[in-house]
Amino acid sequence: MTLPVEFTQEAMEDIEDLPRLARQLSRxxxxxxxxxxxxxxxxxxxxxxxxxxxxxxxxEQIVVLSADPAEHPLH
Numbered sequence: 467m468t469l470p471v472e473f474t475q476e477a478m479e480d481i482e483d484l485p486r487l488a489r490q491l492s493r494x495x496x497x498x499x500x501x502x503x504x505x506x507x508x509x510x511x512x513x514x515x516x517x518x519x520x521x522x523x524x525x526e527q528i529v530v531l532s533a534d535p536a537e538h539p540l541h
Contacts (some may be wrong), residue, residue, distance in 0.1 A: 467524075473530045480533040481517070490514050491521065491528060517533040 471488035498510035
């Protein structure tokens with residue numbers, strides 16, 4: 467069962483294709499990592515299509531908090 471995805475206003479301003487990102491996030495939900503420095507383990511981050519997505523997993527939905535261009539590490 468997939469959870470519905472809700473977007474904050476801030477996140478909607480930075481994402482071009484909301485339905486596509488919602489589908490991808492629903493499928494990759496378990497691959498996100500707990501956001502460092504946060505006291506709430508339900509707040510996570512994941513990189514999808516060069517966007518760093520911050521989201522919170524709630525009991526009945528996923529809330530996308532923000533989306534920023536992902537920084538690629540220089541190796």
